[in-house]
Amino acid sequence: MTHARDRRGRQSAAYDPATVPLPPAGRSRPRPPAGRRPRESLGRSHRMLLAGRAAMVLVAVAVLVATGTAWRQYHRELNGLTFAGVSPEGPKSSGKTQNILIMGLDSRLDEHGNPLPQDMYDALHAGDDSEGGFNSNVLILVHIPGDGSKSTAISIPRDDYVTLDPASCATSPCKGKIKQAYGFAYARAKDKLTAAGVKDALELDQRSRDAGRLAESNTVTKFLGNVPVDHFVEVTLAAFFQIAQAVQPITVCLNEDTSDSYSGANFKKGKQQIDASQAMAFVRQRRDPDQPLFTDLDRTRRQQAFIVSLLRQLSDSGTLSSPSKLRSLLDIAKQNTAIDKSMDPLAFAQRASALFNDGASLYTLPVKDFGTDDAGESINIVDTDEIHAIVRNLLSTGDSDTTTTTPAPTTTTAIPDAAGVVLNVTNGSGQNGLAAQVQEVLTTRGFTRGATNTGTPRDTTLLTYGTGAESAATALATQLGLTATPSTKVEDQTIQLTLGGDARTGPIANLVADQPDSTTTTPRTTAPKTSTTPPAPVSATAPGTNAPAATDLSQMDTGGIPCVR
Structure with a gap:
């Protein structure tokens, strides 16, 4: 049975996403829903959590990236790192190129299924371990080219309404927010395993998580246009506050004054230093009564900006040269991070640290409109053809299917000794x-x-x-x-x-x-071409009327301290 969330965030059996039709796009340029969005009658602490837990993953991932040196130096410290029981399915990248899916989990348990300390729940305004679930509230595909050229990180808005992996639903077609693929598949797997007699709580949780991980990875692959996902990194809720505490204060920058009673945000225009508690508000904010165009996608750009700022702080503060601080960060990673079973953490650390040393471009995918599903939940309406064209262009795969090998033609145009190269x-x-x-x-x-x-x-x-x-x-x-x-x-x-x-x-x-030689007898196998022209990216840091809208593909680079809305 497919599960949804009740008012306290628990899984319920009231909602099957397969039954929810995609609402038509009623506007060419989405506007944030007027007044309160659905479900804002929830308690304040729950609202704050819903608004904020996504960002916590990004910060933890940034630490994993930035501490590549630490991972190499303290590789023995990695013995407690959690490995999932599965690896992504589907197409794979060729050569040294890798696509790594970052999944930010909203669970209020650590990767070993243990509740967090009560003082952490208090600091995070997160309720207790009975709250929350397993939505992937942050989804970022990190593309690391095999030739060492500049890397790309693509953020997928969490509420994009898409076709989910079949494992997430009891019926077909399976529709829902892209973040829900994990939680729905987790709940279904847990029900089946329980019915099959699995009683050990840790085994039940880990095997259910594996089902969620595969479903989320498969959903992202299909949504982006059959793009390979070679590995995944999963990070849970607790990491953010702990990491922010370890490296505070952190310099951030805003283009305008902003405040929001739901997240507790209250910031002035320009550069400023913030502590761990303020960082929570900075990366959680998704509305501003004085900025009617402020949306959930602006929060995604906030998260990206915070990652860039955090990386700079890690470098400038000397954290990366302090053995005690590095061990502390690694302890956070071990408790709150999981990687797929085929991933080499040391190799990832080496490539990831080089990724940000050499610079990277961070993109946020656009939406076409906002709407609600039949359960009254807010969703993003997307143009899948446009998404495919954008991702194809960003990853520079053209119209080729990177998982398909074309046999050598038996014609005079064949290049000597090319077979197998x-x-x-x-x-x-x-x-x-x-x-x-x-x-x-x-x-x-x-x-x-x-x-x-x-x-x-x-x-x-x-x-x-x-x-x-x-x-x-x-x-x-x-x-x-x-x-x-x-x-x-x-x-x-x-x-x-x-x-x-x-x-x-x-x-x-x-x-x-030149046209292909007419004597070629071996057919070529390519992915279907699309007539959609991908939009040009706009600056994620542009101020005022030039600030990116939800319909824009936005871009941010890793140099400097980015100023955002």
Whole structure:
């Protein structure tokens, strides 16, 4: 049976998301619902929790990212880290490219199923362990390109109304808020396991969580357009306050004065230092009576800004060079973090620390409108075709299916020794989509499809290769008028083609312009093309009338202290 939440946040059997139709979009530009949103008759502490628990995960994840050095130095301290019993299903990225799903869980228990200390509940205004559930109130897909180019983090608004994984519902189609995939699947699995005779409380909780983790991961994969999820990191409620206490004060910045009685926010325009309690309000605020366009998506951008500020504070405060402080942060991570069973935490820490050292772009996906479902809960109405186009563009996968390998054609256009060699293409040419187009043609000539991504703009094209790919690289370089260079940074049996501005003319441009050879007998397998043109991102830090709306794709970078609404 599919469960929903009652007024105290517990699971109930009153609501099956499969029965809720998607309401039509009534406005081209969403406005926050007038007056109180549904369910605001809840008690103040519960309202504050609902408004705030999502942000706590982001901060904890930021610490995991920023303490990559600590993880390497104190790898023995990781013995208590929780590993899930499952790993994401579905498509996988190729080469060294990885997509990692950050799931922020609203449970008021730690990863071992234990209640939190009472003083923590008091500080968090979170009720006790009988409150809350297992919604994934924060969902961020972190894309780490295999070639070391700039990474991308995509925040998915928690109330987007989507098709959920079948494990989340008793009937089909399964519809609901994207954050609910975890909780619904958790509740159904727990019912089934209990009926099957599972009595141990910890086993029951962990196996039910595994069902929720898979359902959430599968839902995100499908919603974003069959995008691979290679690993997941799950963080629970308690981490935020503990981490904020460890690194306070933290510098944040706002474009306007703002206040909100629900979250307790009361901040002035400009840069300011805040403590752990104020940080709770900063990242929880989702309304302002004096700013009618303030929405839940602005809270997401607040969370992103806080992550950037927190990373700077961790670096500037000396926390990363203090053994005692690092051990304290690692203890927080071990109690409140879980990773999938196939994930190497040390490898993740190394890549994650490099990710933010080299910079990253953080995006918030747009919505088309706001509405309510049949249960009276607020939802975001989304255009899935637009979402697919946006994500495809941000991850620079073009129209290719990264999980499909194209067999080598048996024609005169085949490149010698290309069979079995992976081709990765990075686009530094400034011409949108060129990497995907080049890769598409070359996979029909024998190469195995690798990763495509956007890199730093450059003038000249570079072709490098790893061990075992010399012959194919030399043949390809001859056709493209390039020089093939060996590189220890490229994986075995792999070629890295990095396009520069010169690729817009000459042999590479001609390669793309030419139609496939008519004698090709092996069909190409690609994902369906979309006619939707993704919108250009707007600045997440723009002030006043230029501030991003809910309908905008917003972008924020990791440099400096971001100012947000």
